[in-house]
Amino acid sequence: MGDPLNAREDAAEALGMVARAAGPYLDALPHLPVRDATHAHLVEDLDGPLPDVGDGTIAAIADLLRIGTRAATHSSGPRFFHFVVGGATPAAQAADWVTSLLDQAAGLWPASPLAARAETVVLRWLKELFGLPESHGAVLTTSATAANLTGLACARHWWAGRHGVDVTADGLVGLPRMPVFSSGYVHPSSLKALQLLGLGRDVVRTLTRDDAGRLDVDALDRALASSGPAVLIGNAGEVNGGDFDPLDEMADLAGRHGAWLHVDGAFGLFAALSPRTAGLVRGVERADSVAADGHKWLNVPYESGFAFVRDRSALGRAFGAWNAPYLPEPDEEFINYNNLGPESSRRARAFPIWATLRAYGRDGHRAMVERHQDLALRLGRRITESPDLELLAPITAFIVCFRYRPPGAPEETLDHLNRELGEALIEDGRVYAGTTVYRGMVALRPAIVNWRTTEEDIDLLASVVRQLGTRLHRTS
Ligand SMILES: *Cc1c(COP(=O)(O)O)cnc(C)c1O
Numbered sequence: 001m002g003d004p005l006n007a008r009e010d011a012a013e014a015l016g017m018v019a020r021a022a023g024p025y026l027d028a029l030p031h032l033p034v035r036d037a038t039h040a041h042l043v044e045d046l047d048g049p050l051p052d053v054g055d056g057t058i059a060a061i062a063d064l065l066r067i068g069t070r071a072a073t074h075s076s077g078p079r080f081f082h083f084v085v086g087g088a089t090p091a092a093q094a095a096d097w098v099t100s101l102l103d104q105a106a107g108l109w110p111a112s113p114l115a116a117r118a119e120t121v122v123l124r125w126l127k128e129l130f131g132l133p134e135s136h137g138a139v140l141t142t143s144a145t146a147a148n149l150t151g152l153a154c155a156r157h158w159w160a161g162r163h164g165v166d167v168t169a170d171g172l173v174g175l176p177r178m179p180v181f182s183s184g185y186v187h188p189s190s191l192k193a194l195q196l197l198g199l200g201r202d203v204v205r206t207l208t209r210d211d212a213g214r215l216d217v218d219a220l221d222r223a224l225a226s227s228g229p230a231v232l233i234g235n236a237g238e239v240n241g242g243d244f245d246p247l248d249e250m251a252d253l254a255g256r257h258g259a260w261l262h263v264d265g266a267f268g269l270f271a272a273l274s275p276r277t278a279g280l281v282r283g284v285e286r287a288d289s290v291a292a293d294g295h296k297w298l299n300v301p302y303e304s305g306f307a308f309v310r311d312r313s314a315l316g317r318a319f320g321a322w323n324a325p326y327l328p329e330p331d332e333e334f335i336n337y338n339n340l341g342p343e344s345s346r347r348a349r350a351f352p353i354w355a356t357l358r359a360y361g362r363d364g365h366r367a368m369v370e371r372h373q374d375l376a377l378r379l380g381r382r383i384t385e386s387p388d389l390e391l392l393a394p395i396t397a398f399i400v401c402f403r404y405r406p407p408g409a410p411e412e413t414l415d416h417l418n419r420e421l422g423e424a425l426i427e428d429g430r431v432y433a434g435t436t437v438y439r440g441m442v443a444l445r446p447a448i449v450n451w452r453t454t455e456e457d458i459d460l461l462a463s464v465v466r467q468l469g470t471r472l473h474r475t476s
Pocket residue numbers: 084142143144145146187189190236237238239264265266267293305
């Protein structure tokens with residue numbers, strides 16, 4: 001086979017194969033176990049020596065479809081509640097294929113005016129969706145980790161500037177440590193961003209008032225009074241208990257003390273879509289930088305994230321390469337997005353976002369946010385009705401933190417039992433949920449964040465947990 005130039009005729013046929021596989025796969029998805037152990041061995045078929053000649057387009061794609069559709073974790077189906085993993089709406093998924101079909105180099109306007117314009121449009125739509133000022137600078141990223149990196153890079157630039165240093169040109173040498181404050185809800189990805197930025201992951205001081213990690217606002221006030229220019233990380237959505245930092249109060253303090261407020265809204269920023277949950281993120285519009293994910297609550301395929309920054313010039317100063325700080329005009333059409341974020345070459349990540357917002361609009365995405373909260377509350381009711389389940393945290397958006405607690409079981413046995421239960425759930429594969437440690441207790445914390453999930457899926461989750469829990473408790 002060899003040279004792909006000889007495979008020109010196969011290009012459309014290979015895409016056709018994928019399209020023909022899509023129908024049966026998507027039809028089966030709601031009924032498939034999350035992971036089918038009987039197909040797990042198929043991943044071995046990926047392995048083998050690097051081919052010298054190659055099998056050709058059709059054979060390679062047929063093989064990948066055969067292995068992939070069976071051995072994949074069906075996490076885009078309705079019963080994957082582990083971590084916070086969104087699905088892909090039909091429009092977003094199809095647009096992701098379009099992204100591959102068109103294969104745009106989306107970093108430079110001259111390389112793709114189409115991709116640049118799509119990015120500008122979706123960033124404006126997203127600001128509107130979240131109630132963020134239209135004047136904010138913005139850029140699409142691969143993820144909330146990269147968006148946290150983006151926001152915190154701008155914060156670092158601002159902070160170094162307060163010390164008279166242009167950190168883009170000269171780095172951090174000679175500067176003190178940057179004071180960073182947060183609650184106990186700070187996500188590891190923010191620490192990773194600080195570590196990548198050379199600020200050190202241990203630079204964060206968490207100011208907490210209880211063992212869940214809730215922010216001690218008064219302690220933050222006192223800390224800011226003596227810290228000099230500082231950065232606050234507000235967490236709009238904590239992944240274990242589902243609580244939110246008081247962004248409004250943090251914005252007040254940032255304003256009073258002249259601090260930079262960065263908000264990690266990876267999933268929680270979408271609470272702004274519904275009047276039922278908007279109070280959870282009140283104040284985010286006053287943040288200096290905001291990070292969020294597209295591949296969680298927006299239900300756009302991996303990878304997708306976005307960062308927003310109040311000072312439009314900050315992105316270009318932090319990321320403008322080639323010695324050219326870059327400040328697009330508000331109505332600028334010719335934006336080179338590679339100057340506004342961590343990546344240079346990048347795919348046209350705007351297309352799936354554009355498609356899902358165009359297809360379902362503000363109302364459709366609000367309906368999804370509200371349904372997920374309804375489903376979380378339904379699970380909460382199943383838990384409180386069940387004598388062997390214990391709800392551990394109030395339900396805010398879509399995370400339900402609870403544990404299996406059979407009547408009479410001694411407290412000191414519960415961590416072990418729930419850890420075993422978490423492993424049994426994954427082994428069983430009908431529903432996926434993971435364990436965490438919440439206030440010192442091993443707990444399950446399913447996240448309901450997939451557009452496909454229905455009441456039946458939620459009821460199945462509750463019953464599988466009880467069924468496996470009962471079996472483990474009997475045999476222990
Ligand atoms: C998932 C998550 C992140 C990181 O997002 P990635 O998309 O995995 O990079 C950051 N913060 C919070 C609160 C999250 O839930």
